[in-house]
Amino acid sequence: MRTILFLCFALLLSCSGLKKYTVEENVPFNEEAVQVIFDDEISKYGLQNGEKILDLGSFTGKFSAIIFRNYPQTKFTLVDVYNYKKLLFNYSFERNDSTYNFRKNRRFVKSRLTKIPLKSNTFDKILCRRTYHEFRPFNKALMLAEMKRLLKEDGELIIVDVIPNYLGHTDAGCKSLYLEANTIMHEVKRQGFTFVKEDSTTYKRTDSTDYNLSILKFKKQ
Ligand SMILES: C[S@@+](CC[C@H](N)C(=O)[O-])C[C@H]1O[C@@H](n2cnc3c(N)ncnc32)[C@H](O)[C@@H]1O
Numbered sequence: 742m743r744t745i746l747f748l749c750f751a752l753l754l755s756c757s758g759l760k761k762y763t764v765e766e767n768v769p770f771n772e773e774a775v776q777v778i779f780d781d782e783i784s785k786y787g788l789q790n791g792e793k794i795l796d797l798g799s800f801t802g803k804f805s806a807i808i809f810r811n812y813p814q815t816k817f818t819l820v821d822v823y824n825y826k827k828l829l830f831n832y833s834f835e836r837n838d839s840t841y842n843f844r845k846n847r848r849f850v851k852s853r854l855t856k857i858p859l860k861s862n863t864f865d866k867i868l869c870r871r872t873y874h875e876f877r878p879f880n881k882a883l884m885l886a887e888m889k890r891l892l893k894e895d896g897e898l899i900i901v902d903v904i905p906n907y908l909g910h911t912d913a914g915c916k917s918l919y920l921e922a923n924t925i926m927h928e929v930k931r932q933g934f935t936f937v938k939e940d941s942t943t944y945k946r947t948d949s950t951d952y953n954l955s956i957l958k959f960k961k962q
Contacts, residue, residue, distance in 0.1 A: 798872025
């Protein structure tokens with residue numbers, strides 16, 4: 742009986758996406774290289790220190806933790822449909838640095854697919870990084886309405902996503918298709934956002950697979 746239980750548990754682990762994520766997330770966070778790789782991208786977001794940022798599709802919040810190192814007064818709300826909070830304490834960026842106050846400047850909120858349980862008009866910026874392509878087509882308008890509701894009147898939505906290298910290029914993790922920047926722009930504008938600007942950058946993964954990212958900024962009004 743014990744052997745069967747053990748085998749089921751091992752099978753569950755090997756099928757789980759969490760195991761795969763754990764490997765990448767355990768890369769030591771304090772590596773200067775990690776910060777340098779992302780500094781260029783983050784500088785294009787146009788953030789101000791001290792803002793309230795909602796990181797939508799935050800996963801463990803690792804990317805917000807990277808932003809935080811250059812914006813230490815900023816308050817992060819990490820929102821995901823999965824409760825990654827439980828995993829967070831295993832990661833080096835939460836564990837190793839006693840002077841590092843990210844823990845005090847971030848909170849986790851577990852959301853439902855199209856409903857984010859937070860107050861309206863709260864955030865200066867919403868960052869939706871490598872997450873927009875994961876929204877199901879029939880949920881997109883609802884998600885964009887939620888983002889609009891949560892932004893302050895002068896707030897901005899920043900959508901960062903992978904530019905497909907070829908027709909049919911999918912995200913290996915979630916299997917969703919990556920979208921052309923123009924498609925995202927069109928969909929977001931249709932929900933009443935005003936397009937502000939587009940930038941691009943190269944996202945370097947720790948496994949040395951590089952992607953081109955587009956950074957699209959929109960105003961709520
Ligand atoms: C590829 S990860 C991106 C992680 C992180 N933002 C980054 O750039 O490294 C996409 C995340 O979006 C989350 N997600 C997908 N749909 C969502 C939704 N409707 N609301 C909140 N989170 C969602 C997934 O659970 C996943 O953690």
